Amino acid sequence: SLSILNGVMEQSYSFRWVYQPLQEGAAQLGSTSVIVGGKVFETEKIDISVVPQSQRPPRAARQSTRRLDPFSSLFRSPFDSVEPVEDAPPDPTDLFIRAIPSDRSVVQNEQVTIEYQLFFREGVQLRQSRLTDSWDAEGFWREELEVETRPIPQIVIENGKRYNKIVLKRAAVFPTRTGTLTVDSLRIESEAVFPFRSSDPFQLFSLRSSYRPVKLASPAVTIESTPLPPDAPASFTGAVGSYQLKTQIDRTILDVGGSIQFIVTISGTGNLATLDAPDFSPPTAFELYDPQISTRLTRSGRRLSGSKSFTYVMVPRANGTFVLPGVEFSHYDPASGVYRSERSNPIEVIVTGTAPTPLAATATTNGLPVDDVAPPIDDAGRWVSVSQTSLHESPWVYGSLLLPMLLLGLTLIYQRHQNRLVADVRYARKRRANPLAKKHLRKAKLLLDSGTKIEYFGELERAVLGFLGNRLNIAERGLTRSQLISQLAEAGVDETLRRRVQTLLELCDRGRFVAGTFEKDDLEKAFEEAASLIVESDLALGKLS
Known part of the structure; x- marks a missing residue:
């Protein structure tokens, strides 16, 4: 073939120079020499006549060494062998x-x-x-x-x-x-x-x-x-291109325990697939869940463009008037050569209703509840002898007396748990670590079954990083791998487990870039390793705490 x-046509060892004439007339190409086996071989000089394109002579066909018969194809027998005709390459x-x-x-x-x-x-x-x-x-x-x-x-x-x-x-x-x-x-x-x-x-x-x-x-x-220029804004996470920031909220008035959606949309031209979620920290009275991410890319034309949305779901645990802070997004604009930052306006949210509170009882100085004192009995009435068990000897009586106290104790424990979820961020993140990790693992399993490899590795990474971030009470977004491993070391996690975490995160990084090189068995092994790491990390951190 x-x-x-x-x-360059590769049929033999050859050297080719292409010359473009600048004007018409006579020209000469000098000789060229090569050394092969210690001997010097030199070409002859070539005289060239440059003529207008309209006067260019037709290119001569390569001549065969055999004698040609222009009528041979007319009188050839079908049993005669056909000799190939050498055409010019x-x-x-x-x-x-x-x-x-x-x-x-x-x-x-x-x-x-x-x-x-x-x-x-x-x-x-x-x-x-x-x-x-x-x-x-x-x-x-x-x-x-x-x-x-x-x-x-x-x-x-x-x-x-x-x-x-x-x-x-x-x-x-x-x-x-x-x-x-x-x-x-x-x-x-x-x-x-x-x-x-x-x-x-x-x-x-x-x-x-x-x-x-x-x-x-x-x-x-x-x-x-x-490299990118120095002095990048604090909110810069590596976005390069031309982007616009837009935020919206589905409602601003709701009851305690309801939910609201806060949507951050970044649109423009650039690598939208690798954009990280902007930092968003609502008041502590709101329980914040990991954002749902959706990406829409436009592949027509000569530039990749589109939009990426981050939908945050929040649940208020107390009533009052709160202000959701603005979201800041920074990117480097290569057209102007400067960093640009945008910040959305704060949004006021009104939460109505009441949060669950402990049951309270007002007692008299004698210890009896108010409005529960019977008047004196002035009529002895008629007494009847019965054979039933005496009231003070029945265990159900004491059970019914203890039941309100038990309910009151459970209410106090639940209210203390809710208050601690609002006030103690570390406790709240620790409590939701396992449910969120299971949620990400279930989603990763669905992506594994559907064969969506890139999103699968991203969900697997979020499951492990989100779990470790909640258990360690650190912001996992923005942490480098070495910083995360250092945090695990400071928490007392043994070196073997730390190495396994680092290996899995590096595997997820490779999977997002070269997902096509992974087989189904590799994906299933990565899933099993992620689930195992979450369980073992939970046990290790639980013993250390």
Whole structure:
């Protein structure tokens, strides 16, 4: 087969220089020398006459070494062997792929759009084109952009020649680290037919297929990723692009024990998939649950855009008038080269109704309840002897007397629990650690069964991080892996368990970037390890506390 890589036809060891004339007239290419096996080989000088494009002579076909019979195909017997006719190989400039990045020097996490264009000369026909291997971009977060599935070739002029051009692929890549990064070549295999160049004029009417296999590859794309500028705002978490912040709440008046939804929406252009939830801390009278996240991406055009929403559900545990603080979001705008911050306005919420309170009884100085003193009996009445058990000898009487005290004690314990949930954040997070972890694990199990690998690893990470954050009473968002491991060490967790936590979190990181490399067994093992770590961490932290 014929192999054409990066615009060079690979059939033998060869060196090719492409010259573009700047003006008409006579020119000369100097000789070139190479050393092979200690010997020096030198080419001859070449005289060239540069003429206008309209006067360009037709390219001579490659001549066969055998004697040609122009009428042989008319009188050939069907039992005669057919000798192949040697056609001139296609020029590498007849068919090639070009990779065009939108920029070659960006800051970390800034979007670069790479477009792969296929150029082919008039008369070249293609069929059965396909990718030969997986296109990779190590060091980048990548998102596919939409292209036409049945494109119509566009006629363009390149170096004075007419070409048909179609867009093969368009992708948005975001460098996740600094340095010089490389995007692999896009490689395809196809079958092509080139303009017929046989020396036999009657071969034009032959039914033999003239398609031949070809391999094409675009040049690799090198991108320089530079660090972000210093002095970033405190609320900056790595977002790069152009974004807008919007907040809304479903209601501002509710009863104690009801629920409200506070929605934070970030929209714009950039890597929306990796945006972290903004920091939101309502008053302690509200019980806050982890946000529900939804992402909508627009892949049409040359830029990745869309929106990402974080829905916080809160339940008030006390009445009164409260102010929900504004949410601040910061991002780096590469177009202007500055950090930009937006902050939403505070929202006033009115909570009505009453929270559960302990039952209270007002007693007299003698210890008897008010309004429960019977008047003196002035009539002895008529006494009747009965054979029933005496009242003071019945156990049900004492049980009924103890029942109000028992109910009062349970009410006091429940109220103390509710008050502690509002006032003691550490206690509240510890109490909800296990239910939230089980919730995330159930969701991860559903994602595992549906084969959604990237969201599965994200949910698995939230289950472990959320559990450890609640048990340790730390904000797990924004913590680095080393800081989290240090917190576990300070809490007295043994080194073996800490290493297992770190290994699982690193596995989740890899799973979100290269989810395609994980099999079903790997996903199930990761799920079992996460569940085991939550149980063992709970036991370890419970013993230490």
